[in-house]
Amino acid sequence: MRKLDRNLAKKPDNWSQTARKAVPDHPKFEQRATEFEALDINDPQRRAGFQTFAPEVLPKRGFKSSWGRHKEEIAKISHGKCSYCECRLNADCVMQVEHFKPKALFPLSAYDWDNYLLACGGCNMPKSDNWPTEGEYVRPDHPAYTPEAHFQFRSDGDVDWLNPEAERTVIDFELRRKRLVDDRRWYLDRFVKNVIDDILELTSENYASALRKASILGESLNDPEFPYSTAFKQYASAALRKALPGFSI
Numbered sequence: 001m002r003k004l005d006r007n008l009a010k011k012p013d014n015w016s017q018t019a020r021k022a023v024p025d026h027p028k029f030e031q032r033a034t035e036f037e038a039l040d041i042n043d044p045q046r047r048a049g050f051q052t053f054a055p056e057v058l059p060k061r062g063f064k065s066s067w068g069r070h071k072e073e074i075a076k077i078s079h080g081k082c083s084y085c086e087c088r089l090n091a092d093c094v095m096q097v098e099h100f101k102p103k104a105l106f107p108l109s110a111y112d113w114d115n116y117l118l119a120c121g122g123c124n125m126p127k128s129d130n131w132p133t134e135g136e137y138v139r140p141d142h143p144a145y146t147p148e149a150h151f152q153f154r155s156d157g158d159v160d161w162l163n164p165e166a167e168r169t170v171i172d173f174e175l176r177r178k179r180l181v182d183d184r185r186w187y188l189d190r191f192v193k194n195v196i197d198d199i200l201e202l203t204s205e206n207y208a209s210a211l212r213k214a215s216i217l218g219e220s221l222n223d224p225e226f227p228y229s230t231a232f233k234q235y236a237s238a239a240l241r242k243a244l245p246g247f248s249i
């Protein structure tokens with residue numbers, strides 16, 4: 001999960017107007033949503049969702065998905081990749097706008113522009129309306145977020161968590177799902193490990209050339225569009241640390 005910068009996406013000029021128009025009676029919606037969010041997060045009434053609590057303030061089909069029209073703009077935050085698993089989202093049909101705070105539990109954030117992130121179906125579907133009973137999930141656009149403090153990626157494509165917040169994130173977003181682990185391993189085997197082997201071989205005969213090659217690899221892995229770049233940066237840094245002391249990606 002790469003650190004993300006929300007400023008890369010521009011909030012639409014008329015967004016507050018759009019948000020007000022999304023519900024039939026906005027003041028009434030805000031009043032009921034405020035009452036709902038005053039309930040404890042683990043209160044059964046809250047867990048049953050806002051649509052059950054106050055259906056009268058929502059359109060018949062539930063929240064109007066006005067965010068969907070801005071998918072391309074929201075995609076800029078994560079460089080067209082899923083904000084959580086970092087898979088590339090090339091086809092529009094698999095791109096989903098994810099509410100970091102689920103609208104069923106946080107209706108006041110349903111039209112909060114800063115609550116949107118791009119996600120793939122593989123992460124967004126299992127997460128759905130889930131929310132931890134205490135604390136939050138790891139948030140990739142949080143200013144203090146650093147991947148190394150939360151996740152340790154393995155050379156076989158799998159990932160370990162380093163704290164309870166990361167554990168909840170890995171489990172609820174299914175970041176250890178087989179297809180994802182396989183895909184990470186596929187890229188690692190074909191695009192990263194070979195280059196690292198070459199660099200390691202070169203270090204004894206031509207250190208300067210090895211260092212140059214390592215820098216080029218570093219540039220690729222720092223490219224925000226490179227899939228699974230966080231996992232591969234961790235792997236490459238660890239693999240090259242001993243042979244190229246002082247080198248970092």
Ligand SMILES: [Zn+2]
Nearest residue numbers: 082085120123
């Ligand atoms: Zn994903």
